[in-house]
Amino acid sequence: MTTRRDILQLLGASAGAGLMAAALPGWAAAPVTAAGLTSQRPAPGKRRFTSEAVERQLRTVKAGIADPKLAWLFENCYPNTLDTTVEIGTLNGKPDTFVITGDIDAMWLRDSSAQVHPYIPLARGDKALRRMFHGLIQRQAACIRIDPYANAFLPDPHGQRLKWAVSDDTEMKPGVGERKWEVDSLCYPIRLAHAYWQATGDTAPFDDDWRAAMALVVRTFREQQRKDGPGPYRFQRPSPIPTESQFLDGYGNPTRPNGMIHSMFRPSDDACLYPLFVPANLFAVTVLRQLAQMSAAIHHDADFAAQCRALADEVEQATRKAGLQRDADGSTHWAYEVDGYGNQLFMDDANAPGLLSLAYLGCVDRDDPVYQRTRALAWSPRNPYFFQGTAAQGIGGPHEGLRMIWPMAIILYAFTSDDDAQIRQCLQWLKTTDNGTGFMHEAFDQDDPSHFTRAWFAWANTLFGELVVHLHQTRPQLLRA
Structure with a gap:
């Protein structure tokens, strides 16, 4: 199967403005010029999904942005998920x-949840948008019931497996695109469901099939506490890239089970070094409590709600005991990964959940001193994947290698900041590193934004849109300047 990513790679990922127009049918083909910034959205008749509420929000927020380049980026990015990635049926x-x-014809549980999250506040007043969310919540539940250990799924259960997963040594099931076990893959659908329910009061998506999927989530989290052995999941992949496979016959490096949930892969889809991945465990604590709230309120299932709360308390206690690092001066911060034997890894990766994104995801209070120290260390040379260049500074990760900064990290740094100057600097970096395409990318070189990966990465685009909407609501003066 030739994916859109294949097409983009053939065209060259740094072709600049007009790349999407060349690669994607229906894309607005007008080039960007210095004199005028032409919309890079698909023509109206070619958009996959349209929400009147989103279009109104777009017009309102754009009118409050003084900088033409920033307004143009917002117009292109904010509706990008709906314009190009949503299929209703x-x-x-x-x-x-x-x-x-x-640019990949598959659905990641994580990405799909995050891509539509910025539109949740608008769903109450838009019937079509509620239907879109209803369908996604139901599809995610169906995917989890196929295989709770999979991270990505195919639109057609009988379709061809993703080309890089063809030789994977794991139990692949029909409909699964990739089977990398990542704790956050099961966290994001709960975050989406809870936020949708809170915003709309709509309980229609949460039927018996959804409840069955949630029971599988809790069962899988408990299996991966590994109190009774490694559990049923293992994964290896023939690849020259070490982070594409797992150690020790696919079960990961040794751990001493301590109540935390094991994760074989990070949200970047890179292998964990130590399988007790701290940010994902804190995320799991948060969503288990959200799931308990939903189960009690919607289904009046006190027993399952109690199971969720008990597991959340257990994982939180274990993560606080094993996941905090202490420096020589006595100050503490969160580790990135641990193994239960006392070994701890400090780094951060641009993907969410990571250490930087803990406050954005609601896993910690943004004013918490431990989080503030962790955030500062992650955005510093203490983090081996923090890069500083002439184009920008920010966090990357092993996935795209050294020097490659992810716009997602810059966006999350702004999201978690209360410093106007810091936020302005982030907006400036984001505004000047798109290489004239009008979109966010996966990553760009710290000194040369014309060297970037993934011209069509909807999560980064809509996350940028979410940031701008957030600033319009909380710090409108930063957009008017």
Whole structure:
């Protein structure tokens, strides 16, 4: 199967403005010039999904942005998920929504949840948007029931496996695109469901099939506490890239089980060095409590709600005991990964959940001193994947290698900041590193933004849009300057 990513790679990922127009049918083909910034959205008739509420929000926020380049980026990025990645249909007689990542024709549980999250506040007043969310919540539940250990799924259960996963040594099931076990893959659908329920009061998506999927989530988290052995999951991949496979016959490096949940891969889809991944465990604590709230309020299932709360308390206690690092001066901060034997790794990766994004995801209070120290260390040379160049500074990760800064990290740094000057600097970096395309990318070289990866990465685009909407609501003066 030739994916859109294959097409983009053939065209060259740094072709600049007009790349999407060349690669994607229906994309607005007008080039960007210094004199005028032309919309890079698909023509209206070619957009995959349209929400009147989102279009109104776009017009309102754009009118409050003084900088033409920033306004142009917002116009292109904010609706990008709806414009290009959403497919609406029905599945087993129920609403169905399939959301691809952009240049890969598959749905990641993490990415699809994050891609649509910025539109949740608008769903109450937009029937079509509620239907889209209903379908995605149902599709994610169906995917989890296929395999709770998988991170990515195919639109057609009988379709071809993703080309890089063809030789994977793991138990692949029909409909699974990739089977990298990542704790956050099961966290994000709960975050999405809870936020949707809180915003709309709509309980229609949370039927018996959804409840069955949530029971599988809790069962899988408990399996991966590994109190009774390694559990049923293992994964290896023939690859020259070490982070694409796992150690020790696919079960990961040794751990001493301590109540934390094991994760074989990070949200970047790179292998964990130590399988007790701290940010994902803190994320799991947060969503388990959200799931308990939903189960009690919607289904009046006190027993399952109690199970969720008990597991959350256990994982939180274990993570606080093993996941905090202490420096020579006595100050503490969160580690990135640990193994239960006392070994701890400090770094951060641009993907969420990571240490930087803990406050954004609601896992910690943004004013918490431990988080503030962790955030500062992650955005410093203490983090081996923090890069400083002439184009920008920010966090990257092993996935794209040294020197490669992820716009997602810059966006999350701004999201978690209360410093106007810091936020302005982030906006400036984001505004000047798009290489004239009008979109965010996966990563760009610290000194040369024309060297970038993934011209069509919907999560980064809509996350940028979410940041601008957030600033319009909380710090409008930063956009008017």
